[in-house]
Amino acid sequence: MTASAPAPFKKRVDGGAMAFRVIVALSYLFLLAPLLIVVVIAFSSNQYLSFPPEGFTLRWFAELPQQAGFMQGLQTSLITASAATLIVLVIGVSAALALDRYDVPGKAALSSFFLSPLLVPTIVIALGLVLVLGPLGLTNTYESIVLGHIGITLPYVVRTTLMSLATSDTSCEEAARVLGANAFTVFRRVTLPIIRPGVIAGGVIAFIVSFDEAVISLFVAESGRPTLPVQILRYVEYSADAAVAALSVVLIVFSAVVVVVVERLMGLKRTLA
């Protein structure tokens, strides 16, 4: 090896790093391009959904509150997503606790059962729900949507909580018990604070998944309680103006705010890790 050898070697690494950066940038561009186009259209003065814009305006945003369908859908979505998230947190955290901390019979089977909705196509779940809820007269209600969303969001909460539990030290709970805390106090004062990142991450994901979900909502409550995604679907079917793009921008900002708040409060990286 001559003394000059390290120089070209270093240059090659730089070239590789540059190529890597370009590829990453292109990948991001590819992933974000649809969003960028939607954002641009939301401010476009074109009469119909089209690209490129001929001018810019805020009128689509101003029109949003007048769209009764959107407002009603937003209300339904907020109510159902909140209810589903609360219920799924109670069920999911309890299930994860039982699976991780106790000797439940059929642990492995239960564990796969709780994660199985991730593997079943949502449309199959939706169809099954309609077949069951229809005869019971439960379709087109808040309850039907909440029920369906509990099923599909449960795996996320169980998963994130299990991850937090797996990395926590059970001897903290034992220490609390020895110090005189009963089972409920141990959970409230020790276990829950320790697994909080996983619980919050699960809750946020559950809320976003439920808020965003269209297939189940469409099947079980299309005519009675259309959620916001269902209303958007309908709107695009019958109209072609940019109000829907403006709404999308609002939703993007909303999601981003949630993520930023969680990140600020506890670090999303830590909650997902």
Added chain:
Amino acid sequence: MTAVKLTLDRLTKQYRAGLAPAVDRLDMEVEEGHLVALLGPSGCGKTTTLRMVAGLMDPTAGRIVVDGRDITATPVHERGMGMVFQSYALFPHMDVAANVAFGLQMRRVAKSKQTELVRNALDMVKLGHLASRHPKELSGGQQQRVALARALVVEPTLLLLDEPLSNLDAKLRETMRTEIRSIQRRTGATTLFVTHDQDEALDMADRIAVMNGGLIEQFGTPADIYERPRTRFVADFIGRANLFEASVAAASGTGSKGETVYRIDVPGIGTSEAIGEAGLEGSQRTVLVRPHRVQVELGAQPGGLTGTIENVSYTGDALGYSIRLGDVLLQVERHTADGTIPARGEQATVRWAAEDAYVLPEEVRAP
């Protein structure tokens, strides 16, 4: 603090039917204010025993009695014990003061009293200035002390320590040994201490229970355990040991502490003397000689056992020899005196005073 007496009565834990019990019909008495070490290799049942006493694990059979009161069925949180875990188990989301105050809150101690007791407990472990730190901002030794303060602040009936020093570096471990011992003496708390480190047990404990395979091999003072081990396992586990089989011949006198002095015959090597319990004449027994109690002279000398030096290790303070005597490879350790280091292959004669060799009361176990 009023010290309590702990009695374990045929305490047994069997994890699964068909499996050998982890703890097998254990009987033990811990006197008021004593520090008792449960000492043994991993898997000997020492931690299981401690966890049963704490109430973190249910015994399969037997009783745990504190001051005459059977607490076997009392739930953990009503036992009023203090425990220090191997991992310290400090609550990561609470600061030091809140960690220490936790047990007081559970006992509904008045807020102002809590503050005072927490301050006293932290002063005791010399951490008063770190009360508002979080556990992850503390060193291992500091965390250890917080754990100790948290366990002691509630004035526990019984203090349980589960390998509390094993996560500290060697130097800190020595300091903490002394510190734990002095705090334990001051509070007078009856203490059960789990360790696999014999030095720790010998240094700290009033009594040591040497455990093996779920059984107590021997329960006694550190000096008893070291000088008068009852079984080969104990002799081998505590300190360094030369153990060899010998035929115990007739008694030839009485030692200074009343033991019987025997002539022993080591097959193929020669005869010597050793002390032991009365009534061992004519039996086959294991004899223990500690390496540093063996006298050694170079060359073949009369009145001793002569062998060949197989290995010499020089560590500055000490000179270690491995001397081949027939089937026995005798380990000898001497302080270096005049700087002469004998060569391998040289002849050497070893001898020991009768009181430095001990005939184990345990019958020779079939190999």
